[in-house]
Amino acid sequence: MQIVSTALLVIVVIFSAIVHEVMHGVAADYLGDKTARYAGRLTLNPIPHIDLFGSILLPLFFALSGSPIFFGYAKPVPYNPYNLRPGRFSEAIVAGAGPLSNLIIAIVFGLVIRTGLLAGGESLLFLIVVVNIMLCFFNLIPIPPLDGSKVLEAFLPRSAQYAYDSWRARMEMNPFIGMVVVVLLIYAFGGIWGNFVYGLSSVLTGM
Numbered sequence: 001m002q003i004v005s006t007a008l009l010v011i012v013v014i015f016s017a018i019v020h021e022v023m024h025g026v027a028a029d030y031l032g033d034k035t036a037r038y039a040g041r042l043t044l045n046p047i048p049h050i051d052l053f054g055s056i057l058l059p060l061f062f063a064l065s066g067s068p069i070f071f072g073y074a075k076p077v078p079y080n081p082y083n084l085r086p087g088r089f090s091e092a093i094v095a096g097a098g099p100l101s102n103l104i105i106a107i108v109f110g111l112v113i114r115t116g117l118l119a120g121g122e123s124l125l126f127l128i129v130v131v132n133i134m135l136c137f138f139n140l141i142p143i144p145p146l147d148g149s150k151v152l153e154a155f156l157p158r159s160a161q162y163a164y165d166s167w168r169a170r171m172e173m174n175p176f177i178g179m180v181v182v183v184l185l186i187y188a189f190g191g192i193w194g195n196f197v198y199g200l201s202s203v204l205t206g207m
Helices: 002-030 052-065 090-115 122-139 147-155 158-173 175-188 190-205
Strands: none
Touching: 002 052, 002 090, 002 122, 090 122, 090 147, 090 190, 122 190, 147 158, 158 175, 175 190
């Protein structure tokens, strides 16, 4: 039973992360950058997106270790910000499209649970909601290389944007540092984080 639960969790994380990445590419494509399209990444076929460590090994580690958090990622969809339609919020829209897609998935499956359309499958549907809520808000943490850093920058006063952009660029040159900081923060505040994720998931599903 543990093996089945772990496998289901990894599968849900993989496909949720793939949708997240594809929507980055879709948003960039809509705003004028065709990089993801030319790279063949505007597809839900998992093969071009799966990252061995981020899509499989990392979720497995969290699932098997009984960690209070779990997440994963697919290969980042490439895009060129210089090809985007000019605008203060263009890069933020591309960055925010991924987390927004996870939130929409969570809302849709929450509604499915509430309406009882798939009676008997509530446990799996609730897992989908939890995973997507976690991916959504994890990626909105404003620490590079997470999406939230690009979203936050768009809303900063112009006087602060240059300094923040310089710091973000330096951090993105070594994304491992930012990810370690984020994971340490979540572990430090794991109880609050878990209560937030499961609390919001319960609100959406009524479970």
